[in-house]
Amino acid sequence: MQMDDSRIAMKEKLEFVGIIKEALKIPIKNPKFFFTILLTFFPLFCSLCLHETMFQRALIESLRSQADDPPPHEGFVIIYRSSWPSPSLHAFRDWIGNFISRKLLVQSFTFLAIIHLFDLLNTIITVSTASAIYAQEKETLTKPFIENKVALFKGPLITSIYALLLNSLALVGLFTLSINIYLMWSIFSTLTYMLVFVALFTKYIEWSAVWNTGIVISILEQNKHGDVALGVSAYISRGSRKRGFLIMLVFFAWSFGLRLSSLCVGWQKGNVVIEVILAQACLDCLGSVMKWVAFMIYFYDCKKRFIEKKFDGSAEGKA
Template identity: 30%
Template sequence: MNGNEMENHTHMLNLFSILREAFMIPFKSTNTIVLCFLASVPLFFSLVFHEMILRQALVVFSDVLREPDAGTMANGFFYKLVLLALYRLLPLHLSELCVAAVTVESASRMYTSEKPITVVEIVRRLVDKERCKGVLVTSTYVHFVSTGFLLVSTWLVTNYYIIVVNFFYNSFTAAFLRTVSVALLVKFLEWTAMWNVSIVVSMLEGIHGADALGLSVHLCRGSERRGFLLMLVFFVWGVGLRFTCFYGGSHGKRWRMVAGVGLICMGKVMKWMVCVIYFYRCKEWTVERVDDEENRSPADCSRIRAGK
């Protein structure tokens, strides 16, 4: 087994190890299941409306793909994108942040073998103004960056597609479009892992805003592929469920959508549990990496172990 094969094997082992640990967390405490379920109720209803808007945007997008037209693009698709972004900015953002807060705290307690968190402790943390303000600042940074990246990428790729189809479509331009789309998706998933870790850092370490983003970048350095693979799992989960709900026929469509949204909620809860495990693993890998560097002082290693 050569170096690349060994590295790939190690990445897959780490991936399955993180997923296995995350999936075992709910079974360690029924309190965790109850808290995550209660926190997911607002997210469920927010996602129902989000999926409706998303479906409308996908319908317009499919029309653009079938018959590229600048007027349809400007009047329909861009409007749906802006509406989707605004909805994600407040209702969906806040409801998912509530789920993240409960899940991260519960999963962290389980992973570090501490006493399971209680409802009273969760409520006390949620009403802590200073803590909530810091977490909200970090999540707002992440939300604006991630949403902006998605909007700009989607807008550029769609415009490029319209221009290519209308003026100079050939095998080279088609291959270039596919390559750029895949590259943007890979980079987005890599960055999503770092963005999620920054929110975990903000909740567990008390570091907020740009400092949390900077620390997450530092911790995830060298682990980008692991983060990409983890986020790819949940990306495929979400896309697969949405595809089933949107294109599975008209029979039982409402119930299928409700069930799909419920499974998407479950996926988001599990995603944050995975992010907690990934955060702790990144800290361990960072310490190992620093220890292997001869020019680093013991003080630097101690600082990283402390999460500072």
């Protein structure tokens, strides 16, 4: 499963566009790749459909209930602009509380846990299969999954939990900043929070690329997982963060755009549209597959550049 250094050295160094092109070549030139991925595609697809249906229906109903209720005080907009009115803050807190309590928070987290496991399984198979194709290995593509299932799943699971915790902390920070931006009455305060939000979001996208590369490392190099895999990812990706940032930004925009489009259709129709949810889940799964193929190629490219720098540094030291 691990591409040796000689094969890495034979690969051409790639920029962002080159990585995307190489990622697209793998499914186009290898129909067996999609057949292998479909083995685990269906459970992830179903769990995504159920979760998105439940979440979007809850969000749309909650937003509509707030839109139908008139403001508690006449001239609310004028008051809001001139001071920080406590009714708006209380209303916002009540909305969050009602939304969470009414829509079964426990079930939502259960679905998210199931989705995470199915997504991880799909990621392992995608990265392993795409890596075998990219390295032009001749063995059967499904062989790695038969030999040592426990070892193959354990390392990526540990790394993905680390990445999930870090990702959750970053999202909590972004969500908190967005609330402050919404509630601020001063232009200066709003602009300040917006600048901090943009800075944190930029770092979040960059960090997400490092975390995803760490998961790829834990799949392809089974002796590295958890904080070790994330540390190796951060180390070898130095000097290549811009390409990782662009890869992550493209696929983040893809997923966010699909979800936003689905919500807009549901808002216009008054409820979620099952056909739209199905299309969103299908395209989201497709985007996830291509994202992991791209990050697999990105990892090998980072490793190639790191090895070249290492050898160049050794040669200069001996000289």
